[in-house]
Amino acid sequence: MASEHIEQKLALLPDLPGSYQMKDINGKIIYVGKAKNLKNRVRSYFKSEHTGKTAQLVENIADFDFIVTSSEKESLLLEITLIQKYQPYYNIRLKRGTGYPYIKITHEADPKLELANDVKEDGAQYFGPYPNVYAAQETLHFLQKVYPLRRCNGYQGRPCLYANMGQCLGACYRQVPFTEYLDQIKKIQHFLDGDTKEVTKVLNEKMNTASENLEFERAADLRDQLKFIETTVEKQKIISKDGTPRDLFNFYMDKGWLSVQVFFVRQARLMKREKRTFAIVESAEEEMTSFILQFYNRKNAVLPKEILVPAGVDKAMISDVLHVPVRTPQRGEKRDLLDLAEKNAKIVLDEKFRLMEMNESKTSGAMQEIADALGIPEIHRIEAFDHSHTQGAEMVSAMVVFEDGVPNKNKYRKYKNKTVEHADERAETMEVIRRRYTRLLKEHAEMPDLILMDGGVIQLNAAREVIEDELGLDVPVAAMVKNDQHKTADLLREEGEPHVNLDPKSQGFFLLQRIQDEVHRFVITFHRQLRSKSSLGSKLDEIAGVGPKTRQKLLAKFGSLNKIANASIADLREAGVSEKVANAIKISLQAIQHADD
Template identity: 85%
Template sequence: MASQHIEQKLALLPDLPGSYQMKDINGKIIYVGKAKNLKNRVRSYFKSEHTGKTAELVKNIADFDYIVTSSEKESLLLEVTLIQKYQPYYNIRLKRGTGYPYIKITNERDPQIMLASDVKKDGAHYFGPYPNVYAAEETVHFLQKVYPLRRCNGYQGRPCLYANMGQCLGACYREVPEAEYADQIKHIQSFLNGDTKAVVKQLQERMTTASENLEFERAADLRDQLKFIRATVEKQKIISNDGTPRDLINFYLDKGWLSVQVFFIRQSRLMKREKRVFAIVDDVGEELTTFILQFYNRKNAILPKELLVPANVDKKMIAEVLGIAVKTPQRGEKKALMDLAEKNAKIELDEKFRLMEMNEQKTSGAMQEIADALGIPEIHRIEAFDHSHTSGEEMVSAMVVFEDGVPNKKLYRKYKTKSVAHADERAETMEVIRRRYTRLLKENAELPDLVLMDGGEIQLNAAKEVIEDELGLDLPVAAMVKNDHHKTADLLKEEGSPHVHLDPKSQGFFLLQRIQDEVHRFAITFHRQLRSKNSLASKLDEISGVGPKTRQKLLTKYGSLKKIGNAPDDELKALGLSEKVIQNIKISLQARQD
């Protein structure tokens, strides 16, 4: 079953093509896939039954990410790039070099055109990769007919079969001029880079003629050839036409939030994407300029040769600081890449807003669920209390505040009991509740909609006695009751009344659990701090010449015996300590360490 986090993200997936990346609990990419429709494809992993390797993959997915592309073909090409980069565990077939092919023009005296499984540093010309393997094969066959190079094994003193058919320049029987090869290679490069108008027009005319002459098989062959050409050499925004290492940054702004996408393009391919979403208070151009400078000022940041940015940033300043070319594309392939980055930035920000909205709805619903269980019209603010002590000594209390299901840590409070010497939870509860709500009444401050006590009937009755009988407030009070395993179980409204049960799988129960865990954590943390401080104080009191004022100065500045013992004499003198007292402190603390 998918986690709540994944369920939320699944609900926000777009009906668009793209590449998705599955991650494990450590954030490592374990699978890369592509999709014509991201929403349908990614959801299928978690909404369908699987066996074997797919079931194992789904079991290990803790999160996922995705990059939207402009077409299904671009998602295929991006998939190849990401698999080669991240080497995901579950992409075995593609990882082992049996993935999408390239079209290669060899680097030799009599070059050939062929398919290659990967790119090597051999001086050859490479094009691709091509997701449609069959279309790539058919395109190579087409090019061998239209722009022939060498198809034979070399000189044999007579023309080979392909030379007789006009599909080989004739290295088999003559020395082909290098200029002749160069001219053919120029045509092939132009064709594979997308300049197919002349060839496509010629094929369309031949297909029409064949159809008019009732040569339907011939017309069908020509139609398929056109389809293969479009599948192989149509332009893609993900792949640039030159090898310049460049980064591309674009943004989307809405409701004071800035979503930024950074595309890293290397070897003419999108190799990596980073994203940031943050609130801004300044002009978007200034904020984005600052972000870019900070982004490349990080440790181990690698600068590209060219940076593409939107028009409203300070390109001159960025170029001067980073020492690279900074441009804003106006048209063509680079502009299309900028548009794609903006599209991804918008999707990322929309997803954040919708996740925030979903979480608000869930926490709001959880508050209402608790209200309904207790018979309260509505709840917006809850104040919860807990106590902590050590064998009845050093008693402290703490209060946490949840507003609309979210903790407001600015309103948290700590209490050192003044009138209770030993463990008396009733007396301690009454003191803390009295101090808290007497103060709110004096300040005419807002009261909570519900007071929760972490305990049982003793704490509940003590709180009610103060709130209802002493202060005369009509304020709902309930106790959070734990089970035998010290885990959140039920709510208690009145002494002797049945416990109020919440569905253990409901959002209201989860919220109650978070409140109880948070107030307990806050109380325990405060108690430990106080106990540690008192322990230090008692040890310092044992040192000759250290009185209450000196002890407080030392604790305030250093916080631990080790730091006090290692403090320079000059610093201790600056606190007003005499040389004799400093010597006593050093000797005493050194003896403790030994």
């Protein structure tokens, strides 16, 4: 029987083609498959009876992921690539080679066309892989007839059979100029890249002629040949035409959340996909620029030869920092890949929102699970808090309320920090907790059954100090602790004591994730609203001579608007600003400060 987590994900699968990846309890990919319809195919694993190896596979599935493609053929090609990369245990039949051939132009003085099972570092040119083996073989034979290279074993002093038939350039009896080979190779390249218009036109004419002459067997052969060509060289969005190592980034934004997809294209194939979702403060384009720079500022990060991004992302800044060409394709194959990444990003974010909604509607017992884990008799109302700031400035806090497992947005609250001037998690927590529960005491309002802090020991101790020592309240407080991937892991009730663990597949755990995601989203949205009104960027952009690069330099060096305003001309010059612009910044920001006062 499928877990609650898998049941929810099954309900969200799209009716689209794609590749799916089954994972075990450790997150390791144990099987890769492809589907014409992801919803029907993936559901069949959990909704049907299985025996043997398939039953064993299903028993070990703890989660699954998927990548949407534009066609069933693309899903098959992606499946091949992912099997080669991850070599999943239950795809053992495909571990030694894919079973799907490539068409290869050898790297020799007298090159020839042949089929190959794997791509090797031998200087040869590879096209494929081709899912239809028979069609690939027939297309190879067609190319050998129409665009012959060498079909014999080399010089033997006399023409071989193929040379006499016009299917070999004659390395068997003469020194073939390499320019002849190059001319044929270019034609083969164009053909395998999808430029088959001229050839198919000729074949269609021959087929029609054969049919008119009642040569039906000949016409049928030509018809089959056309079908083989179409099957073999059909254009594929998921496969690049050239071998340039490139990374592709695209996103989809909704309700204050950004969903990012990263495609890694290597050896003309999609080798890997990464995805991220997070709440954001700045515009989607600004956050993407920052995300990409941080993405490569990691240990063992490998830069590609080219980076593709959507319009609006700061290509110049990324290229200047990473020293890699950054482009936004407008049409063609790369544009299609960019669109496909956006489509996947939207599906991931839609899935996240729908899972949240489903978790809200399935809260029976979830609150009690959390209560039991913390040793509390029962819980009906939870109030959760989180903070947000920009490099120590513009600090805000927010609170969300969940009643019987469902968010009550009418009771959400936002807080501008009044007494804390710099990033201080302890002071921020004490201020917002003090303000919230002093007010409830004055109003003789009902207290929550549990207070949750998004953070760790610092936030937990600060909240308890105010609740217990200052206000004398008997309200349980716990901290929602995150793991290294910044995801909900468990609860902390007391400093120095073991964390309180919830079953990762339980409704209580899903509810805890929902609360943590919601309070984080709410505080980030509030922060973004304030920044849009009086952001550092907007104020600096109004100053003549200050563009995006200068703004970035100032932000990196000083961190806040006040610090920039209070900096000396010399300090501003050290940040790489000209004297004229430095003077303009001082005058403008001081005027803004006086106006605010």
